[in-house]
Amino acid sequence: MSQQPLTVEQFLMANPPASLGGAGSLTALLSAIGLVGKTLARDLRIAGLLNMLGMTGETNVQGESIKKLDQIANDTFIEVLQRDGVAGALASEEMEKPVFVASPGRPAPYMVLFDPLDGSSNTDVNMPLGSIFSIIEHQHQDQPPEDSDLLRKGIHQLAAGYFLFGPSTMLVFTTGKGVFGFTLDPTVGEYQLSHPGIKMPSRGKVYAVNEGNYEKWPTGTKRYVDSLKKPDKAAGRPYSGRYSGCLVADVHRLLLGGGIYLYPGEINKPEGKLRLLYEANPMAMVVEQAGGRASTGVTRILEIEPIKLHQRVPLIIGSADDVRDAESYIQERAVLS
Numbered sequence: 051m052s053q054q055p056l057t058v059e060q061f062l063m064a065n066p067p068a069s070l071g072g073a074g075s076l077t078a079l080l081s082a083i084g085l086v087g088k089t090l091a092r093d094l095r096i097a098g099l100l101n102m103l104g105m106t107g108e109t110n111v112q113g114e115s116i117k118k119l120d121q122i123a124n125d126t127f128i129e130v131l132q133r134d135g136v137a138g139a140l141a142s143e144e145m146e147k148p149v150f151v152a153s154p155g156r157p158a159p160y161m162v163l164f165d166p167l168d169g170s171s172n173t174d175v176n177m178p179l180g181s182i183f184s185i186i187e188h189q190h191q192d193q194p195p196e197d198s199d200l201l202r203k204g205i206h207q208l209a210a211g212y213f214l215f216g217p218s219t220m221l222v223f224t225t226g227k228g229v230f231g232f233t234l235d236p237t238v239g240e241y242q243l244s245h246p247g248i249k250m251p252s253r254g255k256v257y258a259v260n261e262g263n264y265e266k267w268p269t270g271t272k273r274y275v276d277s278l279k280k281p282d283k284a285a286g287r288p289y290s291g292r293y294s295g296c297l298v299a300d301v302h303r304l305l306l307g308g309g310i311y312l313y314p315g316e317i318n319k320p321e322g323k324l325r326l327l328y329e330a331n332p333m334a335m336v337v338e339q340a341g342g343r344a345s346t347g348v349t350r351i352l353e354i355e356p357i358k359l360h361q362r363v364p365l366i367i368g369s370a371d372d373v374r375d376a377e378s379y380i381q382e383r384a385v386l387s
């Protein structure tokens with residue numbers, strides 16, 4: 051008889067992460083985050099039947115139109131994690147200010163930063179979506195959080211991960227000891243370990259970028275993307291283009307098969323689009339833990355000192371050798387062929 055795969059809780063019991071404020075508290079938090087993912091997976095599956103598609107008519111702090119599902123996903127994170135208690139502060143791409151979770155007499159040693167719904171242009175067309183989370187230490191547990199409490203470099207993350215809502219729902223995370231992927235078995239209601247110890251190939255054959263922005267890029271970025279299309283059998287070129295509009299889905303493909311994702315800086319928007327604290331940092335921790343690399347093209351993502359909560363950052367992420375190549379073009383060190 052085949053062996054039953056481990057659930058998240060069983061896996062964490064066998065591989066306990068360092069927990070703040072008492073044994074098992076990080077396991078409890080990851081388990082609560084798991085419940086958020088199960089709830090969202092259920093909602094997304096039948097969103098088209100429940101009047102959950104389309105816009106709310108409002109705009110978020112970043113000036114982006116809020117979809118109904120962005121709001122529902124944000125509320126789900128807040129409700130579930132508030133009830134849970136071990137997260138004392140919650141910060142989201144969709145909220146101007148972090149939420150304080152008062153838990154008198156109980157330690158609340160963590161803060162969670164999240165992108166509740168990633169790839170939201172995919173909502174109305176039944177394409178893949180994700181959610182991304184980052185867990186850091188809550189240093190001043192008795193006080194409402196200031197933005198400055200959340201402005202920690204990515205290297206200080208205790209854990210990070212994402213949900214991928216595709217044909218299967220997957221939870222992929224790291225607590226700093228490798229990357230583990232779990233697939234939700236909805237009939238059992240549990241995530242089960244399906245992808246243990248994920249390691250990225252050091253080079254891939256796929257690139258993911260919104261090439262509609264080509265004319266907005268600096269020369270080095272253009273030359274790098276051009277180089278991927280130049281046939282060279284020995285070098286594995288041309289690369290295949292694969293872009294879904296969902297960072298999680300695109301990076302998940304790279305995590306398993308190798309390659310590179312770019313949301314680069316633009317001449318008139320050098321900060322790029324993606325958010326450092328909710329998107330770049332957690333995805334960078336996962337990718338580095340799997341042996342990959344993540345940078346702005348110049349600086350390692352996890353070493354960036356954040357200066358504001360909703361800071362944007364260029365993101366070049368994926369297989370280590372591919373990201374190194376992109377860096378050398380962006381820094382104009384590459385010898386042009």
Ligand code: AHG
Pocket residue numbers: 143165167168169170171260295296297298323
């Ligand atoms: P979000 O839905 O959280 O705003 O993130 C969307 C992000 C990312 O998932 C995706 O790779 C990228 O934005 C797509 O942007 P473009 O439509 O500009 O390519």
Ligand code: MN
Pocket residue numbers: 165167168169297329
């Ligand atoms: Mn996003």
Ligand code: MN
Pocket residue numbers: 120143165166167168169170
């Ligand atoms: Mn989002």
